Amino acid sequence: MTRTPTVTVASTTYATLGAPFEAVVSCSGTVFVSVNDDGTPGSKTGVQVFTPAGGGLQPTCVNELPSDGLAVGQASGASYLRMLMFTIDRATGKAPRYVG
Numbered sequence: 846m847t848r849t850p851t852v853t854v855a856s857t858t859y860a861t862l863g864a865p866f867e868a869v870v871s872c873s874g875t876v877f878v879s880v881n882d883d884g885t886p887g888s889k890t891g892v893q894v895f896t897p898a899g900g901g902l903q904p905t906c907v908n909e910l911p912s913d914g915l916a917v918g919q920a921s922g923a924s925y926l927r928m929l930m931f932t933i934d935r936a937t938g939k940a941p942r943y944v945g
Contacts, residue, residue, distance in 0.1 A: 857902075859902055859904070861878055861880050861904075862889045863880030863883055863893070863907075864880060864881045864888075865878050865879070865880055865893075866879040866881060867879050873897075875897070876895040877892050877893075877895075878892065878893045878894075878895065879891075879892055880892070880893050889909050890909065890910050891907050891908045891909040892907065892908045892910075893908075894908070
């Protein structure tokens with residue numbers, strides 16, 4: 846007889862200061878969310894940081910990136926958030942803008 850494992854899942858939604866694109870979680874439980882300025886008041890482009898607090902997450906800060914693109918030929922906005930192994934760094938890139 847094969848036993849089927851039981852999985853219990855709970856989800857929570859947290860507001861971000863911009864349109865969220867991608868999130869990564871550190872081993873300490875800190876969550877890094879790439880956000881893009883969506884034109885609403887207070888909206889930012891960069892990486893918003895959420896730290897564990899009271900059984901949930903607390904927004905801590907936004908590490909802003911230029912919203913007009915990091916280099917010629919790149920789209921505006923933060924995307925492709927990655928944790929770098931064996932370091933305390935995080936990286937974010939920008940998707941190239943199609944021109945043609």
